Amino acid sequence: MEEPLILKNDHPAATASVEEDGLQQKSRNESLWMVYLSTFVAVCGSYVFGCCVGFSSPTQDAIREDLSLSLAEVESIIYSMFGSILTFGAMIGAITSGSLADLMGRKGAMRLSSAFCAAGWIAIYFAQGVVALDIGRLATGYGMGVFSYVVPVFISEIAPKNLRGALATLNQVMICGGASVSFIIGTFLTWRALALTGLIPCGILLIGLFLIPESPRWLAKRGRQKEFEVALQKLRGKDADIVEEAAEIKEYIETLDRLPKVKLLDLFNKRYLRSVIIGVGLMVAQQFGGINGVCFYVSNIFKSAGFSPSVGTITYAILQVVVTLLITQVIDRAGRKPLLLVSGSGLVLACLITGLSFYLKVNELALNYVPAMAVTGILLYIGSFSAGMGAVPWVIMSEIFPINIKGAAGALATLVNWFGAWAVSYTYNFLMSWSSYGTFLVYAAINALAIVFVIKVVPETKGRTLEQIQAAING
Numbered sequence: 306m307e308e309p310l311i312l313k314n315d316h317p318a319a320t321a322s323v324e325e326d327g328l329q330q331k332s333r334n335e336s337l338w339m340v341y342l343s344t345f346v347a348v349c350g351s352y353v354f355g356c357c358v359g360f361s362s363p364t365q366d367a368i369r370e371d372l373s374l375s376l377a378e379v380e381s382i383i384y385s386m387f388g389s390i391l392t393f394g395a396m397i398g399a400i401t402s403g404s405l406a407d408l409m410g411r412k413g414a415m416r417l418s419s420a421f422c423a424a425g426w427i428a429i430y431f432a433q434g435v436v437a438l439d440i441g442r443l444a445t446g447y448g449m450g451v452f453s454y455v456v457p458v459f460i461s462e463i464a465p466k467n468l469r470g471a472l473a474t475l476n477q478v479m480i481c482g483g484a485s486v487s488f489i490i491g492t493f494l495t496w497r498a499l500a501l502t503g504l505i506p507c508g509i510l511l512i513g514l515f516l517i518p519e520s521p522r523w524l525a526k527r528g529r530q531k532e533f534e535v536a537l538q539k540l541r542g543k544d545a546d547i548v549e550e551a552a553e554i555k556e557y558i559e560t561l562d563r564l565p566k567v568k569l570l571d572l573f574n575k576r577y578l579r580s581v582i583i584g585v586g587l588m589v590a591q592q593f594g595g596i597n598g599v600c601f602y603v604s605n606i607f608k609s610a611g612f613s614p615s616v617g618t619i620t621y622a623i624l625q626v627v628v629t630l631l632i633t634q635v636i637d638r639a640g641r642k643p644l645l646l647v648s649g650s651g652l653v654l655a656c657l658i659t660g661l662s663f664y665l666k667v668n669e670l671a672l673n674y675v676p677a678m679a680v681t682g683i684l685l686y687i688g689s690f691s692a693g694m695g696a697v698p699w700v701i702m703s704e705i706f707p708i709n710i711k712g713a714a715g716a717l718a719t720l721v722n723w724f725g726a727w728a729v730s731y732t733y734n735f736l737m738s739w740s741s742y743g744t745f746l747v748y749a750a751i752n753a754l755a756i757v758f759v760i761k762v763v764p765e766t767k768g769r770t771l772e773q774i775q776a777a778i779n780g
Contacts, residue, residue: 336541336542336543336544336545337465337468337542339517339518339539339540339542340463340464340465340468340472340540342513342516342517343459343460343463343517343518343540344460344463344464344472344475345513346509346510346513346514346516346517347415347456347459347460347476347510348456348460348475348476348478348479349479349506349507349509349510349513350415350418350419350452350455350456350506350510351452351456351475351476351477351478351479351480351483352479352480352482352483352506353419353422353445353448353449353452353483353503353506353507353510354448354449354452354453354479354480354483355479355480355481355482355483355484355485355486355487356483356484356486356487356502356503356506357391357422357425357442357445357446357448357449357483357503358449358480358483358484358487358600359483359484359485359486359487359488359491360429360487360491360499360500360503367495367496368438368496371495371496371497372432372433372434372435390439390442390443390446391442391443391445391446391449392446392723392726392727392730393443393446393727394442394443394444394445394446394447394448394449394450395446395447395449395450395453395723395726396450396720396723396724396727397446397447397450398418398421398446398447398448398449398450398451398452398453399450399451399453399454399716399719399720399722399723400450400716400720401450401451401716402414402450402451402453402454402455402715402716402719403454403711403712403713403714403715403716403717403719404712404713404716405417405451405455406454406455406458406523406711406712406715407523407711407712410519410520410523410524410527411455411458411459411462411519411520411523412459412514412517412519412520414451414455415451415452415455415456415459415510415514416511416514417451418447418448418451418452418455419448419507419510419511420448420507420511421444421445421447421448421451422444422445422448422449422452422503422507423503423504423507423508424441424444425440425441425442425443425444425445425446425447425448426441426445426500426501426503426504426507427441427504428440428441428444429441429442429445429497429500430497430500430501441500445503450719450723453699453719453722453723454715454716454718454719456476457473457476457699457700457702457703458520458703458711458715459520460472460473460475460476460703461473461700461703461704461771462520462521462522462523462703462771463518463520463521463540465541466768466769466770466771467637467768468637469637469700469704470636470637470641470700470767471633471634471636471637472633473696473699473700473703474629474632474633474636474696474697474700475633476696476699477629477632477691477695477696477699478626478629478630478633478696481622481625481626481629481691481695482626483506484622484625485622485623485625485626487499487502487503488618488619488622489619489622490502518535518536518539518540519532519536520536521533521536521537521540521551521554522554522558522708522771523708524536525554525555525558526558526708526709533551533554534547534551537550537551537554550770553770553772554772557708557772557775557776558708561707561708561709562709564709567709567710567713568713569713569717571710572710572713572714572717576779577707577710577714577779579762579778579779580705580706580707580710580714580775580778580779581714581717581718582762583701583705583762583763583764583778584701584702584705584706584714584715584717584718585717585718585721586758586762586763587697587698587701587702587718587758587763588698588702588718588719588721588722588725589721589725590649590694590698590751590752590754590755590758590759591694591695591698591722591725592721592722592725592726592728592729593725593728593729593751594652594690594694594748594751594752594755595656595686595729595733595744595745595747595748595751595752596690596694596695596729597725597726597729597730597733598729598730598732598733598736598744598748599683599686599687603617603618603621603683604617604618606659606679606683607679607680607683611675611676611679612676612679612680617680617683620684621683621684621687624684624687624688624691625687625688625690625691625695628687628688628691628692629691629695629696632644632691632692632693632696636696636697636700636767637767637768638767640765640767641697641700641701641763641765641766641767642759642763642764642765644692644693644697645693645694645697645698645759645763646693646756646759646760647689647692647693648689648690648692648693648694648695648697649689649693649694649752649753649755649756649759650689650756651685651686651688651689651690651692652686652689652690652694652748652749652752652755653749653752653753653756654685654689655682655683655685655686655689656682656686656745656746656748656749656752657682657745657746657749658678658681658682658685659678659679659682659683659686659745660682660741660742660743660744660745660746660749661678661682661742662674662675662676662678662679662682662742663679663741663742663744663745664742665678666741667741667742682745694755700766701763701766702715702718702719703715704766704771704774704775705764705766705774705775705778706775707775707779764777764778
């Protein structure tokens with residue numbers, strides 16, 4: 306007798322099939338717990354990053370009063386934090402991040418970065434003057450620079466290909482979360498207490514690193530075969546078959562090992578040039594589109610447009626976190642490239658709306674509509690940035706570089722990112738003095754060029770292993 310093509314729910318074979326599917330799903334969920342734990346530990350570094358960025362805004366007046374500083378000294382501190390010391394520390398961290406991650410491992414680099422951040426927060430807490438504040442900010446800036454490279458790289462190297470985009474996007478979620486939480490609780494806590502809260506994620510990270518495995522790809526690159534297999538098995542589950550994945554990783558690394566050792570100038574050889582152009586180009590697009598000008602001076606933008614700075618900034622912070630969190634749900638289904646294109650289009654429109662609001666204000670036209678237009682433009686800007694251009698460049702950067710150039714190329718891309726952050730934050734006030742609406746037209750033009758770059762140059766990387774992506778790009 307033939308089995309029916311469609312089994313009823315009470316049929317023994319159907320029941321067995323349902324039970325088998327349930328067991329397989331349970332097994333898959335159990336096998337991923339180490340990937341989730343490892344990602345959580347790593348993104349504690351991203352949260353520290355966000356805390357560093359968000360510390361200054363709610364503490365400026367309190368620091369001035371507590372340390373009895375003059376207005377000129379406070380302005381000097383603020384300038385150092387945003388335009389110089391913090392970002393210069395991050396650039397130094399970016400320069401060394403690739404070498405540290407290659408030499409010490411991804412976990413070792415995160416340990417060192419966390420130690421620098423903890424030391425920086427302690428220096429800020431005990432500060433009695435400008436020098437200690439600047440030393441603390443330099444140390445936390447260095448830690449930020451290392452974290453900004455090593456966290457997305459570590460996540461991309463441990464995650465299964467179907468989850469890599471979503472998990473890597475959590476890096477940006479936690480940066481936004483750290484900055485937003487610091488801004489909000491900074492209105493209730495003293496500035497010294499706020500500095501101490503930065504130690505909490507540092508402590509969680511340092512403890513958590515003892516519980517998670519090192520990147521299997523880094524271990525394989527270092528020739529530590531036994532540790533490589535143990536780490537990969539932990540990440541995929543004790544009952545998972547890792548033979549095929551392990552063979553693919555080892556074969557790819559053996560191919561790379563036969564190539565000459567790469568120096569910085571070798572990145573511009575034809576073999577690696579496309580991946581370098583993609584990585585660096587996305588960092589240029591992310592930063593020079595104006596995000597740090599908008600981010601660092603958002604309160605002033607709302608104030609100059611005639612809108613409540615506190616209400617506007619809190620709304621801005623919440624929107625940033627919510628949209629970035631939503632992106633984690635769709636990045637592995639929608640793909641990286643569509644998100645970048647939607648994000649870039651929104652940024653162009655947002656800059657045009659904000660620019661128009663300033664044009665109307667300068668020329669005293671339709672003044673009743675100026676605050677609403679400015680708020681709409683800024684919120685659309687941060688929503689659009691969070692929808693792709695904020696997180697996706699870091700995801701793609703962590704995917705496209707072969708492991709033999711990942712340290713040098715990743716450090717270069719991260720350095721370009723931090724240089725862009727400094728350049729935009731430094732020039733923003735000069736541009737606004739030149740022309741408030743012209744500033745946003747410049748940003749709109751840069752974001753439009755970014756859309757062209759994504760269409761012409763950036764590949765789609767979803768659903769492919771790192772080795773497949775890198776082989777396709779670099780031949």
